[in-house]
Amino acid sequence: MTAAAERPALLPITKIPSSGLPAYALVVGDPARAGLVAKHLDGAEQIGSNREYVTYSGTWRGVPVVVSSHGVGGPGAVCLFGELAEAGVTTIIRLGTAGAMARGIGDGDLIVAEAAVRDDGVTQQLVPAEFPAASTPEVVLALQAAAREHSAPYHRGNVWTRAAFLPGVLELPMVPYQRAGVLAIEMELSALLVFAALNGLRAGGALVIDGIAADDLVDESGNSGYDPHRQVVADGVERAATVALDAVWRLAQDDAAAQA
Ligand SMILES: O=P(O)(O)O[C@H]1O[C@H](CO)[C@@H](O)[C@H]1O
Numbered sequence: 001m002t003a004a005a006e007r008p009a010l011l012p013i014t015k016i017p018s019s020g021l022p023a024y025a026l027v028v029g030d031p032a033r034a035g036l037v038a039k040h041l042d043g044a045e046q047i048g049s050n051r052e053y054v055t056y057s058g059t060w061r062g063v064p065v066v067v068s069s070h071g072v073g074g075p076g077a078v079c080l081f082g083e084l085a086e087a088g089v090t091t092i093i094r095l096g097t098a099g100a101m102a103r104g105i106g107d108g109d110l111i112v113a114e115a116a117v118r119d120d121g122v123t124q125q126l127v128p129a130e131f132p133a134a135s136t137p138e139v140v141l142a143l144q145a146a147a148r149e150h151s152a153p154y155h156r157g158n159v160w161t162r163a164a165f166l167p168g169v170l171e172l173p174m175v176p177y178q179r180a181g182v183l184a185i186e187m188e189l190s191a192l193l194v195f196a197a198l199n200g201l202r203a204g205g206a207l208v209i210d211g212i213a214a215d216d217l218v219d220e221s222g223n224s225g226y227d228p229h230r231q232v233v234a235d236g237v238e239r240a241a242t243v244a245l246d247a248v249w250r251l252a253q254d255d256a257a258a259q260a
């Protein structure tokens, strides 16, 4: 058994080891989804659990990967991203869920995010609001290639990251963003993309549609609004887990070739 003094210290928010983590991470909102993704890994073991942050490591097609949950909302998610980076992670892909905002996007479809609107409620305190929240191009292309390989229905484009899940008394700009072609809404991606840009990491997002977020589309199609607990969503998440892991594998192959 390793002596206590030799074991890496645990980081304070997520209780993951402070060093030696794999370079590649998938992050998800729901701790149960982290467990679901970990089931795909060889040699999976839980390496941290505190608050909403549950973390596993293992390998996918021989590539060491970490899978962590960040809970709901950008401010808490950034705490995870910071500790993952401190522990050695350099590429982070968010495997999340999102509500559709445009016609032609079905339940269980995948959104490969190119960029995100920064209404995350946290990055405005990190860098001026004009700073972009863009995915790393290699991550976008790796996700797209993996989605095609698995015949996963996918759409590539912009998403809206918004801190307020429930409505208040203010009218939020759903219609203008729909007119601008934004595909879907979720709550953490822009925080990841900005955090990654400020810290020299690569990042991107693969989001599974769990309902329709725009009222006009619900009325028009008769499809459901927010309804994440359906088989079509579970099937989409399963498919997206494989897509995201294979995107990691593709990035790892490219990284190894670049270093050879
Ligand atoms: O399913 P996850 O990854 O949590 O993503 C979405 O679901 C949660 C609630 O809607 C928010 O965290 C949102 O971003």
Ligand SMILES: O=c1cc[nH]c(=O)[nH]1
Binding pocket: 097, 098, 099, 100, 165, 185, 186, 187, 210, 211, 212, 213, 226
């Ligand atoms: O923020 C979110 C996340 C998933 N689905 C939605 O409709 N909204």
